[in-house]
């Protein structure tokens with residue numbers, strides 16, 4: 001909650017043109033029934049929030065895979081990275097800007113990883129676009145088990 005207090009103010013100095021969509025009204029934004037992340041974005045299911053603005057929400061992962069493991073989601077329901085289009089992709093640039101800001105605030109000065117799992121092969125388990133911000137430990141590569 002400490003970081004929620006520090007971070008809830010939207011990024012005011014964002015120069016990216018994608019920031020324009022933050023000024024757009026959020027009423028009527030598409031929320032999918034029975035989507036757990038839509039429910040978290042709507043405040044219907046509790047989560048430990050670390051950042052929020054009109055377009056995105058960041059909260060702690062329920063099953064952390066690193067000392068810092070935050071999920072960053074668009075509030076609008078986009079099922080996966082495979083559903084991104086010229087019309088809705090601006091939020092992804094904003095999510096990466098939020099990731100950079102959170103990495104600084106959460107003390108990930110030695111680096112971090114941003115992960116998006118897409119579809120069955122990508123092992124996506126929640127069908128609402130989200131980016132994992134992971135840090136606080138040395139990562140490995142490649143990100144899949146070695147072939148036998």
Ligand code: DGP
Nearest residue numbers: 036047060061062063117123124125126
């Ligand atoms: P993925 O496998 O990329 O679809 O990641 C989904 C992540 O979402 C997974 O790391 C666990 C997390 N998660 C699932 N349900 C909840 C929830 O209700 N609350 C929170 N905070 N995280 C959740």
